[in-house]
Amino acid sequence: MLNVTIWNEFIHEKEHKDIAEIYPDGIHGELARFLGTDEKLSITTATLDMEEHGLPKEVIDNTDVLIWWGHSAHDKVSDEVAQRVQEAVLKGMGLIVLHSGHLAKPFKLLLGTSCTLLWRDNDRERIWCCNPSHPIAKGIPAHFELEREEMYGEFFDIPKPDDIIFLGWFKGGEVFRSGVTFTRNRGKIFYFQPGHESFPTYHNEFIRKIIHNAVHFVSPTEKIEKLDCPNPQPLEQ
Amino acid sequence: MLNVTIWNEFIHEKEHKDIAEIYPDGIHGELARFLGTDEKLSITTATLDMEEHGLPKEVIDNTDVLIWWGHSAHDKVSDEVAQRVQEAVLKGMGLIVLHSGHLAKPFKLLLGTSCTLLWRDNDRERIWCCNPSHPIAKGIPAHFELEREEMYGEFFDIPKPDDIIFLGWFKGGEVFRSGVTFTRNRGKIFYFQPGHESFPTYHNEFIRKIIHNAVHFVSPTEKIEKLDCPNPQPLEQ
C-alpha cells in the first residue's frame, strides 16, 4: 500500500465560482477521487490553511508520494515546511509537482534554479510523447490535445532532467518540456505542466493516466533515516 | 586550423531546376561558402559520385569535422565508407549530420537506433532554444522562424542526446528535438533538423551561425590511433 498525500493551496476554487464548478471539491479532491480507484493507494489530502499546511512531520514521515498544486500563495508556505518536504524527498519520498507548482518553494529548493518560464493564459495545447518506453508514458498515445490550457513556454529554467517524457505544442507558437523527471538522492520527482485551474484538465483521461502512472513511478525504492557523512575505516590495508 | 570536409550526395540540385536556383553550387557549395569566411577553417567538399564518395582513407584521416547531407541515395553509400566514418568519429573526428541525414548509414551505425521520425513536406517551423548556455546556441535568439521547412516530428528514434539544444515547433501541429548532440568515444556529433533541399534554409543567418558554432563545438579534443582492449599489469600489489 502506497501512502499518497495530495497537497493543494485551495484558494482559487473558493474564490472563483467558475473554478468551483470545475472542481467542486477542490483540485485536491478531484485528484483524490480518480487516484482513489487504485486500491494500492491510500490517499489523504492537505491544504495551505491547515496547521503546518497539513504537512506536519508525522504526515510527511508517513507519505510515500506527495502531489503538489500551488499557484497564488507560494510565499505563504513556510520555509520550515518547504525544507521538510525537500529533506523528505532526499530520504526517499516521491514528489509530483503540477502546473504552477514550478515556482513552489520545495520544487525550487530541490532543483536549485529559478524555474522561470514563458506563460499566457489561454491557448490550445497538444502533448507529444518523446519517450514512449518510459513507465509514465504507458498507455498514452503518441499525442493528445487539451482544447484549453495555459501556455508554458521555453526557456524553462530547470536542471537537465533525467528524462523528458512529454513535449507540449501550443497553438500560439511555443513549445515546452511538459513532463520531466528528476532524481534527488533517494527521491524521484515528476513535474507535469498541464493543469490550469480554469480549465477541466484533470478530467482528461490521459492526464489522469499520466499522473496515476507517475504516482507508481516516483514511489520509493527505499527510504533512509539520515543524510550524513560517515567516516569509515579503510576496507583494504 | 581545422580541416572541415563537407559531404553532399549532390543529386537533387542536379535534377531539379528550382533546387539548383537555390543552391547553384550544390548544398555543399553553399555550406563551404559561408563557412569559408572563418579563417580558422580549411574547407573541402566531397560528393557521392566521386571515387569512394570522395572520402578515401587519406581524406578521412585528415578531417577534423565532417558535415553530412544526404537524402535520396543513402543506400548508394558503401558500407566500407560508412564504417570508415563511424570509426573515424570514435577516434575523434567531429560529425555534423544535417536534416535528411538522419537516415544516413554512418549516423545510424553510430547511434544504433532506427532514427525514424514523422515527416511532411511543407510547413512553417519556429525553432526554440531550450539550452541557451550551450556553445552551439551562442548568439542565437530565444526563437526564430523558417517560413518554409519540412516537418520532422516526434517520436524521433534516437538515443538520449547529451544535450537537446533546439526544439522545433511546426504550424501543422508537431514538435521535434531539432538540435541534439551526442558523444561517441572521442567523437562529438551534432544533428540538426532544418535543411530541406527545396527551401533556402542554408541562407538563413541563424541556421548558418548554428552550423558554424557546431563546427567548433564538435572539433576534436584529441584524436586516437587505436580502439583496442589493453591488458595491463596491476598498478597496485
Place this chain on the structure above:
Amino acid sequence: MLNVTIWNEFIHEKEHKDIAEIYPDGIHGELARFLGTDEKLSITTATLDMEEHGLPKEVIDNTDVLIWWGHSAHDKVSDEVAQRVQEAVLKGMGLIVLHSGHLAKPFKLLLGTSCTLLWRDNDRERIWCCNPSHPIAKGIPAHFELEREEMYGEFFDIPKPDDIIFLGWFKGGEVFRSGVTFTRNRGKIFYFQPGHESFPTYHNEFIRKIIHNAVHFVSPTEKIEKLDCPNPQPLEQ
C-alpha cells in the same frame, strides 16, 4: 508472465573441467535456476550451437527479456541473428548483457561504439552503488565484494548511459562503470560487468539479486510492430 530467454555461447563450460565444476549446467543453466524461483518469469535457454543459435524469429518475437553471455565466439554469431536482436530491442525487448558480452555483436550494434576497455584476468573487486534509488539497486548494500573477478577498467568506450548504478573498484588499481543502463527506442538495456567464467560470480547472492532486479527493470513497457517514418496530414491548418 515475462518470457525470459537466456543465451550463452556455452563453450568454456564444455572445454574446461574447472569451469564445468562451477557451472555444471552451463552459465545459462545457473542463471535459469536462480531466476526460475520467480514465478512471474517463464524461462528458456538458447546456445550458440543450436540452429540460428537458438534465436529464430519466433523465439525472439516471444521474448520479453533476453540475457546474453558470450566471450570467445562473438564472431560465430551470425549477422542476421545479431540484427534480429538489435531490431527486437528497438521494438521493446529488454536486453541484459553480462560481462564479456561487451563485445557481443548485438550490443555493439545497439551502442554504436567499440565497447573496448582494459582487462586483467584475476583480481579482487568491490562493487559500489552510486545510484541507490534505482530499481536495479533495490536490496543491494552500499558495497559488496567479489573475492575473485576479472578486472575491467576505464576507459570503457560506451555512449553516456542513462544511469550508472554500480562502480567497480579493483585491488589492482582500476575503476569501472560496472552496471549501466541504456534506452534504445522501446528497449531497455542493462550491462553488468561481473561474471568471469572461471569464478563463481553467479553464485553470489547480490549478483543474483541485481540480475533479477534487472530482468524486471528492462521488461517492456510496450512492444511495437514497425520502425518506419509515417507521413501524416497536418493536425492544424
Place this chain on the structure above:
Amino acid sequence: MLNVTIWNEFIHEKEHKDIAEIYPDGIHGELARFLGTDEKLSITTATLDMEEHGLPKEVIDNTDVLIWWGHSAHDKVSDEVAQRVQEAVLKGMGLIVLHSGHLAKPFKLLLGTSCTLLWRDNDRERIWCCNPSHPIAKGIPAHFELEREEMYGEFFDIPKPDDIIFLGWFKGGEVFRSGVTFTRNRGKIFYFQPGHESFPTYHNEFIRKIIHNAVHFVSPTEKIEKLDCPNPQPLEQ
C-alpha cells in the same frame, strides 16, 4: 579576458604551520599563481574575513568564473552572499567548487541535495578519466596518482551530473565521482574532489591543468540580467 575570482575561507593555512608550509600564500594564493600564467585570465582573490567575504555585488557582477575552496567555516558564509553566488551562476557566472566545498552553501543551494559522502583523512588516490573527449580532460593522461589525498567515497548525494569526467580510486577500497559538471540555467559548474589542505595537491601538474581547463570550460557563453517569467502575446493566431 576572463575575470576569475578565487575564494578561500583561508583558515587552515593560518592555524597550522605544516599547511602554511605547503601553501604559504594560502590555497587561493597558490591557485592564483599557477592560473596567473594564462594571459587570458585576470585573477583576483577573496577570503572569508573580508567585508561581505570579499564578494560584494560589484565583485560578483564582474566575475566570469568563481573558484571556491571552503571547509571548516561553511556556516560562517552569510546566506546573502551564498544566494548572490547562486543567482550569479544562474545568470551565467561559471563556478568551480573544490574538494571540501561540496558542503559549501552556494553549491548546496545550486544542487538542491545534501552533497554528503564518505570521507577518511589520509589515503592514496588514483584518478581515472572516463570521459576523454571532454574539454576538461584535454592533456590529462588515462590515470594519474596522488600519493596522499583525503578519501571521498560513494554514495555522493548529488544530482546526476551532465558529465562524469574523472573517477577516483582509493587504496583503502573506495571509489568516487571525482570530477563532475552541472549546468544551471546559463551557469556551468565543475566540482573537483582532490585538494585536501594537508597535502600538496595543488602543486600537482595534472590537478593544475584540470583546474585550468575547467576555468575555460565554465566561462560564460552569455550572461543575462533577469530571471523572470515573461507573458508574451501569441506568435501565431
